[in-house]
Amino acid sequence: MKDAAQTRILAVALAIATLAACVLAVINLQRENGYEVPTDGISWIETTGGLRAQYVPAGSPGDRAGVRTGDVLVGVNEHPVARTSALIRQMFRSGIWGHATYSILRPGAHASNLNNTAKLDIQVILVPTDVSINQGLRFIALVYLSIGLYVLFRRWTAPKSTHFYVFCLVSFVLYSFKYTTELDTFDWIIYWGNIAAGALQPALFLHFAVNFSDDYKQPASRLRRRILCAALYLPGIFLIGLQCWAILYWSATGELRHRLDQISVAYLAIYYVTAAVVFQVRYRGAESALERQQLKWLTRGTLLAIAPFTLIYAIPYLADIHVPSLLTKLAGLSLVFLPLTFSWAIVRYRLMDVDLIFKRGVTYTLATGALVGLYFAVVAVTAEMVHARLPSLRTWGLLVAIVVTGLIFDPLKRAIQGRVDKMFDQRRFDYRETLVEFGRGLNSQTDLRALLDSIVEQLPQALLVTRVAVFLAAETDIPHPAPRFELAASHGLTNLSPAELKSIDVGFLDFDQPEANNHLFLENPQQVLRLPEMQRLTAARLDLNYYVPCLVANREGSGTRTVAIIGLGRTNDGDFLSSEEMEVLESLAGYIGIAIQNAQLYRRLEQKITDFERLKEFNENIVESINIGILAVDLDDRVESWNAQMEVLFARPRASALRQPISELFPADFVTRFNAIREEQGTHTLYKFRLALPSGESRVANIAIAPLVTRNFITIGRIILVDDITDRIQMEAQLTQSEKLSSIGLLAAGVAHEVNTPLAVISSYAQMLSKHMRDDERLAPVLEKITQQTFRASEIVNGLLNFSRTSGSEFASVDLNDLLRDTLVLLEHQLKTAQIRVETNFDPQLPPVHGNRGKLQQVILNLMLNGKDAMFGRPNATLRIATFRGAGRVLVRIQDTGAGIEREHLHRIYDPFFTTKTKPQEGGHKGTGLGLAVTYGIMQEHAGKIHVESEIGVGTAFQLEFPVSAPRPLVSPEIAQDPDRKTIHA
Structure with missing residues (x-):
């Protein structure tokens, strides 16, 4: 009853303390958010004549105003400031974002005093004090409180659970209580709560580290431990007293506050480092695997939290070394690793699970109590005998009897203690603990192969057996009344070859029958006469004495089924397993069966996930690779899918388009058409819909809108296909224009053919008249000019006919x-009209080439016309045409002085339907983009090459290279080189 009452009182006290701490923390947070403290960001310290700037952070208000380290502040707003308290009062009077006039004395480089130093008035704009680190510290406080509550509710009766919760609650107070400097009653409560928590929290943590393992078995050891733990709190009590003394009796200066803060930080760092050292020492000396795992995480987590705090924050702060504020904040926030490490150790390694230690403690306490009782009984008997037989010795005789009895009792105590140790078989207990831990840890393994390897590795170590085998039931989608088992993993079966392992017949392992036992025992596996021949050979080869089924619940219906069978041989000493060991093994088989089933389910789930992801990726690849924009919208017209073609078309990435309504992505006319057909069934197509893009460009597209339905034909949205046909329409228009030009060419050829007849008549009559009037000095010259012009007109017409005449592929x-x-004759009139001067430089010894005259004339004509168009309207327009020879090549160079071609367009000039003449000048014409494409094809057909050199504002030069048709002696490079050729850099 007394213990129950104490427990209730303790629970009520902890609940009240927790509730009060939480309420005060919430109110403190609200008041801090509503109360801003002005600051100049400078660290001031008292000095002779005022305050000296000890540290001016870069970017602080003082730094921006021009205050430097070492400046002495003598006044603010014409009020003297001899201490930091006076400066703080003036800051509050100026207010946040207010202007404070600082009177500064700035000593020179070699000045020893400030007597002759000029006073500077500096305007400083005060800003709110940065308290962002407090939010991070409050997060750490919540982590501490959550972990403490979890441990308290889950393990209320466990040893050290109350101590751990008190440590977490004090840590919550330490990191969540931040006084605002209002210093009213509530602020004083917060202030002293933070001071008390700062003094207690390190001591509680070190106390927890010292008291983690209950290795104290003797009363003297427990007493020393209690004295040591009590001594841990003395420095914290001293710090609290120091704070009280400083407030009551010492002068409030900035230096005093700085020194007190340094003492608190040093106290915190020393205790934390000491706790880390204690954890490390206990980790190295721990014998239990579980305890080593617990201490490993506690040690590493403590070091991970303490090292940055100590190295980056505590040591520089104690040495007055200034560290960037970001690093100090990160160092302070690194303390969150401490509670997080505790939470991981609690969840993963059962930090508060000390039942085993508790049971051992009870055992040793009972044994020690019995020994102590026997000791005092012997002492009493001995004392009575001394008192009765030797009354003259009195008190001295009694003391001597006690000492002698104690000396005699020590060997007796050791003997009794040895008997107690033998009574409790420690080895068996450890092995049972290992089996239980192994069974509980199985469910965390999801890889079937690793799980089986772990089973066959740990079972021999735990049970000390020589042979272990695991047989798995063949996985089938349809349940089978008699499952087939296969050997999946083994240990110690070295007498079997891989072929024999595959050919074993374990049909005798059938535990799914109603009358089946919990396990199968074969006393002599070599002589199991009741089995068929093949199964008897299998049992002899395996040489396993025990077969234990791993049962799990059926997938459908009630009952159980066997997913695996564990086979075991004898122990290392050749003994059979005891009944207690078989009970533990049967319990462990249930864990193993569940673990195997989970691993199989996980493997099947992974396979299905892989298949699903592969199918999903395949479908996405189809959608992404198709050259049509595809998007899907839900019933609220929000985009759910947006493929790569839509990203290119709308120049909008998928991330910014998803979940956006189509009204924000598409133009209003499309949204109107979309809303008009949304209630209609079936697929609707908007043919040649002009789509205005966000970039300002207008494209023509065929847009199909269809309902998006599920397998159950339920409409869940709309799918929209956008087929951009702008280029196709332009190509069709260009092809139409090309057909029109072709028709015009045929018509011109027909007209030229018809013109030949009247030209022949005119030429004949003009020649006849010139013969009759050759003596007429006035008319004869006129008739001669008429005859010459008719010949010239006939040549032009014949050249036009030759060019337009359809020629085959005959090469000559x-x-x-x-x-x-x-070709120049054909273009003579056009070039004169365009005021283009033609310069020619033909090699008279130019060898012929093997080719088709009509196609080559088309190449030259295209290049000359392009040059004429490029020079349209430019002054001093010149077209230079030259031929020359190279090494086995014949070269033609056509160079103009036109506008040139943009560098980024040079690699596309041979693409079909690509033209730079989209906006021709007045008098020019729009190009089709086919001339150079046809030219390139003809040059390829003639095994020739075409090169282009162009520079904006200078001109363009095309150079054609043809192989010579017959070998001829080559002239020297100096003669072959065109003397008038001008180098143009592309």
Whole structure:
């Protein structure tokens, strides 16, 4: 009853303390958010004549105003400031974002005093004090409180659970209580609560580290431990007293506050480092695997939290070394690793699970109590005998009897203690603990292969057996009344070859029958006469004495089924397993069966996830690779899918388009059409819909809108297909224009053919008249000019007919000089009209080339016309045409002085339907983009090459290279080189 009452009182006290701490922390947070403290960001310290700037952080208000380290502040707003308290009062009078006039004395480089120093008035704009670190510290406080509550509710009766919760509650107070400097009654409560928590929290933590393992078995050891733990709190009590003394009796200066803060930080760092050292020492000396795992995480977590705090914050702060504020904040926030490490150790390694230690303590306490009782009984008997037999000795005789009895009792105590140790078989207890831990840890393993390897590795170590085998039931989607088992993993079966392991027949392992036992025992596996021949050979080869089924619940219906069977041989000493060991093994088989089933389910789930992801990726690849924009919208017209073609078309990434309404992505006319057909069934297509893009460009597209339905034909949205046909329409228009030009060419050829007849009549009559009037000095010259002009007109018409005449693919020897002259004759009038001067430089010894005259003339004509268009309206327009020879090559160079081609367009000029003449000048014409494409194809057909050099504002030069049709002696490079050729850099 007394213990129950104490427990209730303790629970009520902890609940009241927790509730009060939480309420005060919430109110403190609200008041801090509503109360801002002005600051100049400078660290001031008292000095002779005022306050000296000890540290001016870069970017602080004082730094921006021009205050430097070492400046002495003598006044603020014409009020003297001899101490930091006076400065703080003036700051509050100026207010946040207010202007404070600082009177500064700035000593020179070699000045020893401030007597002759000029006073500077500096305007400082005060800003709110940065308290962002407090929010991070409050997060640490919540972590501490959550972990403490978890441990308290889950393990209320466990040893040290109350101590651990008190440590977490004090840590919550330490990190959540932040006084605001209002210093009213509530602020004083917060202030002293933070001071008390700062003094108690390190001591509680070190106390927990010292008291973690209950290794104190003797009363003297427990007493020393209690004295040591009590002594741990003395420095904290001293710090609290120091704070009280400083407030009551010492002068409030900035230096005093700084020194007190340094003492508190040093106290915190020393205790934390000491706790880390204690954890490390206990970790190295721990014998239990569980305790080592607990201490490993506690040690590493403590070091991870303490090292940055000590190295980056505590040591520089104690040495007055200034560290950037960001690093100090990170160092302070690193303390969150301490409670997080505790939470991981609690969840993963059962930090508060000390039942085993408790049971051992009870055992040793009972044994020690019995020994102590026997000791005092012997002492009493001995004392009575001394008192009765030797009354003259009196008190001295009694003391001597006690000492002698104690000396005699020590060997007796050791003997009794040894008997107690033998009574409790420690080895068996440890092995049972290992089996239980192994069974509980199985469920955390999801890889079937690793799980089986772990089973066959740990079972021999735990049970000390020589042979272990695990048989798995074959996985089938359809339940089978008699499952087939296969050997999946083994240990110690070295007498079997891989072929024999595959050919074993374990049909005798059938535990799914109603009358089946909990396990199968074969006393002599070599002589199991009741089994068929193949199964008897299998049992002899395996040489396993025990077969234990791993049972799990059926997938459908009630009952159990066997998912695996564990086979075990004898122990290392050749003994059979005891009944107690078989009970533990049967319990462990249940854990193993569940673990195997979970691993199989996990593997099947992984396979299905892999198949699903592969199918999903395949479908996404199809959607992403198709050259049509595809998007899906839900019933609220929000975009759910947006493929790569839509990203290119709308120049909008997928992330910014998803979950956006289509009204924000598409133009209003499309949204109107979409809303008009949304209630209608079936697929609707908007043919040649002009779509205005966000970039300002307008594209023509065929847009299909169809309902998006599920397998159950339930409409869940709309799918929209956008097929951009702008380029196709432009291509069709260009092809139409090309057909029109072709028709015009045929018509011009027909007209030229018809013109030949009247030209022949005119030429005939003009020649006849010139013969009759050759003596007429006035008319003869006129008739001669008429005859010459008719010949010239006939040549032009014949050249036009030759060019328009459909020629086959016959190749012959072609003189490029004659071909160039004929082409110039065709373009003579156009070039004169455009005021273009033609300069020619033909190699008279130019060898012929093997090619088709009509196609080559088309190439030259295209290049000349492009040059004419490029020079349209430019002054001093010149078209230079030259032929020359190279090494086994014939070269033609056509160079203009036009506007040139943009560098980024040079690699596209041979693409079909690509043209730079989209906006021709007045008098020019729009290009089709086919001339250079046809030219390139003809040059490829003639095994030739075409090169282009162009510079904006200078001109363009095309150079054609043809292989010579017959070998001829080559002239020297100096003669072959065109003397008038001008180098143009592309």
